[in-house]
Amino acid sequence: MSEHRRKQPPGRGRRGAPQNGRRAGPPPAPPAGTEPPVDATAELTPTRPAYGSRAEARRAAQRSAGGSRRRRAPETPRKKRFIDYPRHNHTGWRRWVPSWKQTLGSALAFCALMMGAVAAAYLMIPMPNANAIATAQSNVYYWANGDRMVVSGGDNVNRQMVGLDDISVDMQDSVVAAENQSFWTDSGIDLRGIGRAMLNMARGGEVQSGSTITQQYVKNMFLSQDQTLTRKARELLLSVKVGTEEPKEEILEGYLNTSCYNRGACGIQAAAQAYYGVDARDLNASQSAFLTSLLKGPSLYDPYDSETGELNEANLARARERWESTLRQRNEIEIRGNRLSDEDLAAILEDGFPMPEPPTRAMVKAGQIGYLTDLADNYLISQDFVTADELAGGGYHIYTTFDETMVEQMEQAVQQVSEENLDPEERDEDRHVQFGGAAVVPGDGAIRAIYGGSDWTEHFTNNANSPNVQVGSTFKPFVLAAAFQTGVRDPDGPPNQPDSDRTIVSPDSVYRSEDMLPITLYNGEPAVVEDEQTGEERQWEQANFEGNDQGDITLREATIVSANSPFAQLGMDVGPEQVSEAAQAAGLLPDSLVEANDSVPTFALGVSTPGPIRMASAYSTFAAGGEQNEPYSVREVRDPEGNTVFEHEETSNQAFDSDVANTVTDLLVDVVQDPDGSGNRAADIGFPVAGKTGTTDDNRSAWFVGYSSELSTAIGMWRSPDDEEDLSEEEIEEGIGVGSFMSMYQTAGLERINGGSLPLSVWMNFMSASATGDEEEFPEPPEDFGEEVCGGGAECPEDEPTQEPTQEPTEEPTTEAPTEEPTQEEPTEEPTTEEPTPDPTDTCNPFDPTCNTDSGGTADGGADAGGTADGGTDAGATDGGTDTGQDNGGQTNGNEGDTGSIFGGD
Structure with a gap:
């Protein structure tokens, strides 16, 4: 484009006309005779009036515009809001006050919303599980006669x-x-x-x-x-x-x-x-x-x-x-x-007003009740009927074998003897004394009564069940049962012998009873143990009470006076294993017995810890003619609807021949009836009874176990602290702690506590009170039972004294000399006193490898002692009130038995 070309100025309309100093004039008029041109926009655009000047036209336009604003037509009203709040047609505070329609609508909406929420919650909320406390029930325990005993269990909810x-x-x-x-x-x-x-x-x-x-x-x-x-x-x-x-x-x-x-x-x-x-x-x-x-x-x-x-x-x-x-x-x-x-x-x-009964604690377990319910619970658990957790859930009606009257009678018997003989405030030796007891029905096994301790709420160990206390000489009847049932071993045979090689002994068999008797194995070799002080091996020597001995005595006499030495040797001749088997056959649990073998010569003297219930049950086997029944405390269990869900099944087995059991009973009757018997104080009880005393090492426990035809009862006594707070400073310094057993020397003011003293007193009080009048005489034992043997070096009696009575009936004349000479012959006695010295084996029985004529002893002392290390004595005096000494022997290999619960657990 040429730079000389003039640019077209922007169109400015009339205002864009050349500014030549003149005002623009009106457009020229059309020629004459012609119509003015038609403007297409003339009809659309109003004709603008002519004004004299441009300023005037502008002012006129402004006036026209202003007037139109003042005269503007009203706008179309806006659509009303759904929720007119704040209210549009009100001013000030009235705008914020809802109308009655708004108020009613809001209320209805809220109700609808709440109803919907409730309906939704109703549909969605599940039914929760019931509270455990709401469904927990208690167990109801009943006495043997069906009366209610106590309500307990169920998380302590009644x-x-x-x-x-x-x-x-x-x-x-x-x-x-x-x-x-x-x-x-x-x-x-x-x-x-x-x-x-x-x-x-x-x-x-x-x-x-x-x-x-x-x-x-x-x-x-x-x-x-x-x-x-x-x-x-x-x-x-x-x-x-x-x-x-x-x-x-x-x-x-x-x-x-x-x-x-x-x-x-x-x-x-x-x-x-x-x-x-x-x-x-x-x-x-x-x-x-x-x-x-x-x-x-x-x-x-x-x-x-x-x-x-x-x-x-x-x-x-x-x-x-x-x-x-x-x-x-x-x-x-x-x-x-x-x-x-x-x-x-x-x-x-x-x-009038129905006055209720005074309150009694429905959940109370004080006294003996806690021991009874625990015993029943343990029995049901041992029978795999329920677990402990299921039982704790409650809801069971438990019918026990416990006789309410007998339980009270046993508790009263213990309390009476304690009150009459013990004074803890005056004598330190009377502190920490405890009793345990149980009564079982022979031929059935039902536990009728127990004494578990002073109070379940204060003393938590059930003394009737498994107090871990040695039973002493009350174990000896099991040695007799083994000797009568299995027999003694042949000294020339192996240690393990069949019954055919053994010899069934007679109650008239003779054994030595001297103090510090050297005990041998069945074959005559020394029974060797480890010395506790030196650690060296030595032959076990059985000590007797206060060094007493009765010389060579029969097993019947040894039982009457509770001599230890004869039973220690008899146990070795029979075999500790066989004695253990006999005890288990009678009803004792294996885990309550110590190790039984030839290295434990004191096994026969009661170093095991069966507990009162098992001891009463085992003795009931003898009372029932050898029939053994497991002890039980629950006969039936029902659910809340009354349906029977558990029932005791009566089972029994013949543990011993009836002749064996009756022979043992016959010997135990003599313990009570013989003037020298350790249990002679019970001779006048008023009905036939049999029993055995027992005392253990260092006088740490004392027992009496006995029975009638209707009831077998075991009573034990010992000293053991329950709480550390009960210990004196002196006792703590001596190393005495909770659960340890203390000697009972000077307890109750007596030199020592024997089975024939306080335990027998408790036994007599209870048996007298619980007697029914149905007690019968015991069966007669068989005549000439077993063979008379001589053990432990004892001398066997000559046969002539036994033959003499057979000749007397034919000798009517009292003047005939021939009939008198044999009875007066002294030579028959001389060999018995002279021959053993030069050659003991010539005059001794094959079962007497350590034949010794040094016998004798006092008339009233019944030696029943333990060993030298901690040996004691268990001697029965003529008054029948003493049964002292160490039945456990106290040797190193006579380990304490494990705690044996009556149902097989700790």
Whole structure:
């Protein structure tokens, strides 16, 4: 483009005309005779009036524009909002005040929203599991005669669930009349009551619970007892759900079974027993009205203080008022067609308030009850009937074998002997004294009574079961049973011999009883043990009480005076293993017996720890003619519906031949009846009895075990601290601790405690009190039982004295000399005193490898001692009151037995 080309100036219309100093004139008029040109926009654009000047035109335009704004037509109203808030047609504070329509709409919307939320929650909320505490039941224990003993177990909750049919109609109607009169027709909730309770709690006012039976049932069964808004909301929802899904009968049954009534009683069955001693099905209208009042506040309406048992007048007044109010409500309204008539109401009011029984702790386990229930529980667990956890869940009705009267008689026997002989405050030797006892039925095994200790709440070990106390000479009858049943070994045979190679011994067999008797093996070799002090091996020497001995004596005599040396040797001749088998056959548990072999010469002297129950049971085997029955404490168990779920099966086995058992019994009868017997004090008890005394190493325990034809009883006594707080400084310095056994020298003011002293006194007191009058004589033992052997170096008697009586009947003349000479011949005695010295083996029996003529001894001492290291004595004097000494021998290989529970556990 040429730079000389002039650019076209931008169009400016009239304002863009060349500024030549002149105003632009109007457009020229069209020529004459022609029409002016038609402007296409003329009709659309109004003709602009002509003004004299441009400024005037501008002002006119401005005036025209201003006028149009002032005269602008009103705009079209906007569409009204759905929620006109703040309100558009109001100003000031009125804009913020909702209209009545808005208020009503909001309320309806809120209600709809809440109903929807409730419906959603109702559909979504699951039925929770019942509280463990609400369903926990207790076990009910019964005496042998069927009377209730105690309610226990079930997480310490005293409750027995019962069906609605087992709850009296009077009780059902009383609760409905007093608590929720519309129960049978309502939906399960009371909105006004719930709202009132929630409002009060929100304001911090009085706490209120649900007002319907359904709500209270839901709270008891499914929820906690917290009084909070959250819990109330859940209670409301669950009440609606429960009220529509569960039958009313189940709700009422659950409510009565989960409510608590004070005195530790939860559930109507426990309450009926706690207050009136009856079952829930037997409650009458008056009793039901009172129990109903307890639902409002048990501690406010129980006439007695549950802790002290004293009468509370204020509570009694409230209870009377509430009782009468409930009865009148039943008279005013009809419930399921039932109404308390005017006549019945008048009669009840005339009879007066049904005063409940004074409170007794339904859960109490004091005294012997705790030992009894624990024993029954252990038995059921040992029978694989239930586990400990299942038993703790409760709900069982347990029928025991315990005789209430006998249990009281045994406890009284111990208490009487203790009060008469022991004074812990005056004598330190009387401190820490304990007793244990048990009574078992021969031929059955039922445990009738036990003494487990002073009090289950204070002394936790059951002394009747497994106190871990050695039994001493009361073990000797098992040695006799082994010798009579299995026999002694052939000294020329191997250690393990069949019965065919053995010799059954007679009670008239002779053994040495001297003090410090060297004990040998069955074949005559020394029984070697390790010396506790030097650690070297040495032959075991059996010590006797105070060094006494009776010389060569028969097994019958050794049993009567409870001599130790003969039994130590007899046990080695028979074999400790065979003695252990005999003890187990009688009923003792293997884990309660110490090691039994030829290295333990004191095994026969009672170093094991069976416990009173097992000892009584084992002795009952002899009383039953050799028939052994396992001891048991439960005969039947029923569930809450009354169905039998466990029943004791009677089983027995013939542990010993009847001749063996009767022969043992015959020897034990002599222990009581013989003037020199260690148990002679029981000779005048009034009915036939047999028994054996026992005392252990260092006088640490003493026993008497005996039986009649009807009952076998074991009583043990020892000293052992229960609590460290009971120990004196001196005892602590001596190293005495809880569970250790202390000697009983000077206890009760006696030189020593023997089986024939305090234990026998307790035994006699109990057996006399429990006697039924059905006690019978024991069967006669067989004549000429076994073979007379001589053991331990004892001399066998000559045969001539036994032949002499056979010649006398033919010798009528008393003057014939020939018949007299044999009876006066001295040469028959000389060899017995002279020959053993130069050649003991020539005159001794094959079973007497250590033949020795150094015998003799005192007339009244019955040696029954342990060993040299800790050996003691168990000698029976002529008065029958002493049975002292060490039955355990105290040797190193006589290890203590494990704790043997009667059911096989620790």
